[in-house]
Amino acid sequence: MSLHADARAVLSSWRAPDAAQEELRRSYLDHLDRYPDAMWRSCLPGHLTASAAVLDASGSRTVLTLHRKIGLWLQLGGHCEPGDSSLAAAALREATEESGIAGLQLLPVPVRLDRHAVPCGGGSWHLDVQYAAIAPEGAEPVVDPAESAGLGWFDVAALPEPSDDACRALVAAAARAVRAAAGVG
Template sequence: MSLHADARAVLASWTAPDPAQEQLRRAYLDHLDRYPDALWRSCRPGHLTASAAVLDSSGRRTVLTLHRKIGLWLQLGGHCEPGDSSLAAAALREATEESGIPGLRLLPVPVRLDRHAVPCGGGSWHLDVQYAAIAPAGAEPVLDAAESDALAWFDVTALPEPSDDACRALVAAAVRAVRAAEGVR
């Protein structure tokens, strides 16, 4: 299955948690139907990306990166690459590369969607498909200076500033998903 077909299948089968997320889900599907290059930077109206909130197994801590270009503490993620077999694979690859943590376990379905403006190609949109990943016990992030200015664990109830509402919403959704998957209250 192509990455495009995978993205369409993932979004077609995903159950949005609320009407705003359902509206985004439908917009993403329309975007995929309209643009054969919807997953690549070449798609100037916007392109799908994949990210993940990396949490510890208790769902109490998350790894965030201080994004070099934007200057905000954000989740891990980015552009799809030709070798990615699926959106989930892209999210896992990005989370692993940016966190330096081997052995991450990605929950199988997205936890939310977020559409945000970015400077790609002189101005575009990221249609981000967001997952939750669980780090192995005792995992410590390893900063790659080429990727970010800082990288650290944070309590999910005390995210650092500056951050943004989209990151906070993703972490909250990931906490719910990880706690449900791990049977943690």
């Protein structure tokens, strides 16, 4: 299955948690239908990306990166690459590369969607498909200066500033998903 077909299948079967997320889900599907290159950075009207909130197994702590160019504390993620077999694989690859943590376990379905403006190609949109990943016990992130200006564990209820509402919403959704997967509240 192509990455484009995988994205269509994932988004077609995903159950949005609310009306705003459902509207985004439908707009992502429309975008995929309109643009055969919707998975690639070259699609300047916008392109799908994949990210993940990395959490500990309790869902109480998350790893965030201080984005080098934007200067905000954010989740891990980015552009799809030709070797990615699925959106989930792209999210897991990005989270592993950017955190330096081996052995991350990605929850099987996205936890939310986020559309945001980016400077790609002089101005474009990221249609981000966001996952939750669980880090192995005792995992410590490793900063790669090419990827990040900082990296660390933070309490999900006390994220560092500056951050943004989209990151806070993803961390909250991912924490709920991790706790639900563990059978906790």
